[in-house]
Amino acid sequence: MSEPTTRPGGAAPLRRTPQQARSRARLARVLETAEQILIRDGVEALTTTRVAAAARVSVGSLYQYLPDRDAIIDALAAGYFAKLEAAMDGLVEAAAAERWEDPVGMLVDAFAGIYRSEHGFRALWFGSGLTERTRAADRDHKRRMADGIRRVLLALGLARDDEALARACHSAVLAADALAQEAFRREPLGDAALLEEAKVMLRGYLAAVTARYRA
Numbered sequence: 001m002s003e004p005t006t007r008p009g010g011a012a013p014l015r016r017t018p019q020q021a022r023s024r025a026r027l028a029r030v031l032e033t034a035e036q037i038l039i040r041d042g043v044e045a046l047t048t049t050r051v052a053a054a055a056r057v058s059v060g061s062l063y064q065y066l067p068d069r070d071a072i073i074d075a076l077a078a079g080y081f082a083k084l085e086a087a088m089d090g091l092v093e094a095a096a097a098e099r100w101e102d103p104v105g106m107l108v109d110a111f112a113g114i115y116r117s118e119h120g121f122r123a124l125w126f127g128s129g130l131t132e133r134t135r136a137a138d139r140d141h142k143r144r145m146a147d148g149i150r151r152v153l154l155a156l157g158l159a160r161d162d163e164a165l166a167r168a169c170h171s172a173v174l175a176a177d178a179l180a181q182e183a184f185r186r187e188p189l190g191d192a193a194l195l196e197e198a199k200v201m202l203r204g205y206l207a208a209v210t211a212r213y214r215a
Contacts, residue, residue, distance in 0.1 A: 026055075026057060026061070027065050029055050029057075030051060030052075030055045030057060030062060030065075030066065031072075031075055031076060031079065032055075033051055033054045033055035034046055034051045034055075034072050034075075034076060035076060035120040036054075037050060037051060037054060038076065038120050038123045038124060038127075039119045039120050039123050042123065042127055043073065043123070043124060043127035043128065043129030043130075044127075044128075044129060046069050046072050046073065046129070047069060048062055048063070048066070048067075048068060048069060048072070051072060069129075070131045070133065073124065073129060073130065073131050073134055074131055074133050074134050074137070076120060076124060077124060077130075077134040077137060077138070078137065080118060080120070080121040080124070081137065081138070081141040083114070083118065084111070084114060084141070084145065085141070085144055085145065085148070087110065087111070087114060088144075088145055088148035088149075089148065091106070091107065091110060091148070091152060092148055092151045092152055092155060095151075095152045095155040095156050096155040099156075100156060102203075103152060103153070103156060103158070103206065104199050104202045104203045104206055105199055105203075107149070107152070107176075108176065108180075108195060108198060108199050108202070111176075111180065112180065112183075112190050112195055115180060115184050115190060116188075116189055116190065122184055125181065126181075126184075126185060142170070142173050142174065142177065143170065145173050146166065146169040146170040146172070146173040147166070147169070149169040149172060149173060150165055150166055150169045153165065153169070153206075153209075153210070158206075158210045158213075159209065159210055159212075159213050160213050164212065165209070168205075168209045171205075172202060172205060172206070172209075175198075175201070175202070175205075176198060176202060179194065179195075179197075179198040179201075180195070180198070182194060183195050183198070
């Protein structure tokens with residue numbers, strides 16, 4: 001048996017990597033099916049038996065890659081982390097090519113849009129079935145998102161690169177994540193008033209951070 005495969009986001013839920021196109025397509029179908037079950041019925045419904053039946057694969061075939069429910073949860077989370085990090089990479093590129101009058105507003109709106117479209121992400125994060133592996137992967141994911149914020153600020157010429165900037169960006173990500181989660185717990189489309197308050201708070205913090213580099 002192959003060693004577990006590391007996925008984006010730091011999770012390693014796969015027993016082995018599918019090599020053939022048909023196997024990769026089967027695994028993708030399994031994960032799409034698992035996401036549909038997650039959205040409709042919650043984390044508790046993600047049993048290997050149910051996912052295999054709904055995806056029309058044998059349980060033995062599923063076990064080749066995803067040995068239990070925790071592995072399914074970890075794999076779904078890894079996919080969501082990868083999407084968020086890809087979006088951050090795109091924003092870094094945009095910041096390098098454009099001038100943003102309101103960086104905080106751009107970033108909050110961009111990620112609020114992802115929260116609105118990724119129903120599975122919300123169902124997973126607001127459920128009670130997160131695994132320890134996924135929680136650890138989330139901590140690593142937040143560090144990568146913080147590095148994305150750092151790269152945005154550098155691209156916009158708002159700061160110099162140092163340890164203090166990295167620490168401030170990590171703090172901003174942790175605060176923004178907590179506020180975004182609360183906003184989307186309150187309303188499926190996000191509590192608009194709370195998201196606006198998050199922008200006010202983060203703009204003030206950004207102003208304080210960037211002021212250090214003008215002193």
